[in-house]
Amino acid sequence: MELRSDTSARLSFFMLTLSTVILECGGFSGPIVNSFPYGRKPAQVPLGGVRRQAAVRVQMSWRLPKGYRREDVAGGDMDPSFASILGNRLGIIASLVNNGSCVLDVGTDHGYLPIALMKSGKALKVIASDKNILPLDNARQSLERINDEALEQLELRLGDGLAVLSCGEVDTVTVSGVGGKVISEILFGAEGDAGEVSERRRVQDYGVRRVVLQPTGSISTLRKDLLMNGWEIVDEIINSEAGWIYITMVAEWRTNENQGENNISAERMLVGPHLLRRASNSAAEKILLREWIKHQLRHFKSRRDGMRMSSEDVDQLKLEEAEENVKILSQVLGVMEGPENG
Template sequence: MGPRRGRQGKGRAWGYPTDLHPKPRGPRRPRWAGLEGRGRGPSMPSQPGPRLLSLADRVPAGRPMADIGTDHGLLPVWLLVRGRVPSAIGVDLRAAPLRAAARTAAAWGLAGDPRLSLRQGDGLAPLEVGEVDTVVIAGMGGRRIAALLEAAPRRRSALRRLVLQPNTEARALRAALQDLGWHLVDEDLCVEGGREFLTLVAEPGVGAPLTDAELLLGPVLLQRQAPAFRSWLVREHARLQAAAAAARAGTGRVPQPLAAALEIVAATLGVDAPSS
């Protein structure tokens, strides 16, 4: 699905909870943004943008996949067109996105292609157990993604990889994956349309318990220290400092979750965190 903006404000998606995540900037862009022609929807296929490629590049080659919340269906269509997967399933809760996905398939020459299946339903429910190896879920909050995975234990247990792109609550999703017996093997932070997008890749197996810093910022991102991650950290540090200053001005104190997040980010950057 395309990224959905959460409610803003204290204690909500983009305020100062314990869940840090790249803050969205600018209007929502559909998943096929950057591929459309001058008309409505995809018409002249071209190279997809960084957000879609971040997902597509982490889908294992040669394995069937499913895209949960497929929206316009560009991801499964792109993977089939590129020959990366033998079959793909696009799932969405509503009929309208699936009609749009069918138009996307037709625009890319996949109308009626038996390798592509578009199904209506909630989460992983439309999938048969063992039908796919990889599931992609993007454009939802981290807690929503976790809830979909928790609701389908048999289907989840047959998977070999999860490729997830939460638009909020990344910390909650990392914690949920750990509780479900999955460990993170890759993380990516990309920029498209002035917004940062975070991709998490998990596989079955219990890894070392994540520290508070790893839950908040990501174990792989912390290890790699890529330039995009460092740039985001600088902006996030400034945002948290502003939120802390506003809290002090309003109540005379900084809420503990905000203070803890600011301390972790400051320590990662190697700067001093202000006192609470």
């Protein structure tokens, strides 16, 4: 399959078509007829009465303050073609997928990201998965409306996380719209009460070598888990859409050995190994990062003060962690707001 670098030309008609699909996602009154893996074709599933709605809005933790100029910030490396089709939130994820990739999109919802990746020719194959039937039916409706041969290599699969995969099917995984801890569980398994990770394959065991992740919270936890499992964070981008701030990270698998979270300073682990660098080169991204740091600072101050005033026994390690995070974020914010930075 020949890949074309000029995605704008290939997406010109698709922009109009997918925009129509996004605005017309409506109810479905019949059974789901798509085939699902492992013979799990659902029986008659009544889905009637679902209201028509616009594109789903993910409620992020980091909202820009009232009165802030809400001009969307695309962020570095954004492909304008994807931004015009998907908006900044999903557009940056599509932009960070390598050409010629085979992709699993976990929690696909309406399927807009997989459709854009296939229509642009950027992905050779996409598996759109979700653990719930309704989102997959939304994606199926999107496919039916577009009805294009370019989407023949787009599969819909019902299942939880990586359970829909066989080894070697994809080289890239995308996850968005859930917290960093949930993403870690999807990629590396859930941690039990004793701190032991459940026995199941890690994402690299499926042959995946690149992940594009957009967590809604617990970002520093996700950074640490990636490093501990042999992944290198190669980039992070901050952008905004409709008054909400999004942080998207790209990681690539390097080794089965711990990459050593201790090799990254506490400041960079908390704020991001690449966000400060990008903010120094972009006034718009600097403003977003500053607002995000302010939000994080309020969060950790509230946690610290709550533990200090608690009449119950306090986990001393958690209190010390909150105090250290307040100190680090205050220092970073002070540098960013210094007179030489404006």
